[in-house]
Amino acid sequence: xxxxxxxxxxxxxxxxxxxxxxxxxxxxxxxxxxxxxxxxxxxxxxxxxxxxxxxxxxxxxxxxxxxxxxxxxxxxxxxxxxxxxxxxxxxxxxxxxxxxxxxxxxxxxxxxxxxxxxxxxxxxx
Amino acid sequence: xxxxxxxxxxxxxxxxxxxxxxxxxxxxxxxxxxxxxxxxxxxxxxxxxxxxxxxxxxxxxxxxxxxxxxxxxxxxxxxxxxxxxxxxxxxxxxxxxxxxxxxxxxxxxxxxxxxxxxxxxxxxxxxxxxxxxxxxxxxxxxxxxxxxxxxxxxxxxxxxxxxxxxxxxxxxxxxxxxxxxxxx
Ligand SMILES: [Zn+2]
Numbered sequence: 001x002x003x004x005x006x007x008x009x010x011x012x013x014x015x016x017x018x019x020x021x022x023x024x025x026x027x028x029x030x031x032x033x034x035x036x037x038x039x040x041x042x043x044x045x046x047x048x049x050x051x052x053x054x055x056x057x058x059x060x061x062x063x064x065x066x067x068x069x070x071x072x073x074x075x076x077x078x079x080x081x082x083x084x085x086x087x088x089x090x091x092x093x094x095x096x097x098x099x100x101x102x103x104x105x106x107x108x109x110x111x112x113x114x115x116x117x118x119x120x121x122x123x124x125x
Numbered sequence: 126x127x128x129x130x131x132x133x134x135x136x137x138x139x140x141x142x143x144x145x146x147x148x149x150x151x152x153x154x155x156x157x158x159x160x161x162x163x164x165x166x167x168x169x170x171x172x173x174x175x176x177x178x179x180x181x182x183x184x185x186x187x188x189x190x191x192x193x194x195x196x197x198x199x200x201x202x203x204x205x206x207x208x209x210x211x212x213x214x215x216x217x218x219x220x221x222x223x224x225x226x227x228x229x230x231x232x233x234x235x236x237x238x239x240x241x242x243x244x245x246x247x248x249x250x251x252x253x254x255x256x257x258x259x260x261x262x263x264x265x266x267x268x269x270x271x272x273x274x275x276x277x278x279x280x281x282x283x284x285x286x287x288x289x290x291x292x293x294x295x296x297x298x299x300x301x302x303x304x305x306x307x308x309x
């Protein structure tokens with residue numbers, strides 16, 4: 001399962017807790033009624049749909065419930081980084097400096113497994 | 126003339142319990158619950174009215190007598206009162222902006238206790254429940270199988286699982302079967 005780092009929960013969490021919420025950094029016009037049909041169409045329907053780096057919104061719906069932003073590679077499905085809503089969009093130079101995401105590091109068995117439960121005999125209900 | 130309607134509390138699955146060896150899944154008694162949303166500026170006033178700390182870091186909880194506060198999000202807490210106190214009433218005098226919603230009857234709580242309690246939850250919850258990642262006192266909203274739950278670790282081998290009342294049959298059954306598997 002993919003692990004996604006929530007910037008509010010400050011840890012990697014299972015993807016099942018999240019929902020994708022489309023492309024990020026699409027600003028709504030302050031004067032939406034004054035927009036031309038073409039400009040409104042662009043704002044409302046047209047998305048970049050890149051092959052490669054994609055800035056997108058995610059919601060930690062089954063966790064802290066917050067929306068946040070992420071940079072994901074649509075080819076490898078790798079999350080390069082996540083950041084809080086309202087924070088500046090990281091530029092390509094910043095993204096280049098990022099190493100492997102912690103979410104992709106395998107954790108040790110001891111860390112993941114805790115301790116094994118004792119095996120009991122009597123089952124009662 | 127119609128008589129006055131009276132709301133009667135009918136606890137869900139009251140008293141239900143499953144044991145497999147020392148591993149136990151049991152319904153907890155009814156409790157008062159409040160969903161609290163508030164910006165940082167209101168937290169001090171609310172904490173003082175509720176007489177409990179409202180943690181400001183992920184997965185943290187605070188306990189004061191029979192009352193517990195669980196951090197769910199950056200501006201959201203679940204307040205539990207197991208001693209008959211009324212957190213909604215305590216908030217009434219607070220003028221600082223906040224939202225307090227009574228959800229006592231929306232949720233039920235199930236206790237998973239005994240050796241292997243974490244493994245039991247992990248049968249349907251994809252979270253890292255090692256003590257390093259989820260120590261005693263940690264709490265979180267997450268998933269069990271198909272439904273949303275809130276988990277709160279009260280001891281190394283003890284979890285309080287909160288779920289919506291209408292999902293409780295599913296959650297209780299899920300955990301009971303998981304307990305059987307874990308106990309072996
Ligand atoms: Zn989160």
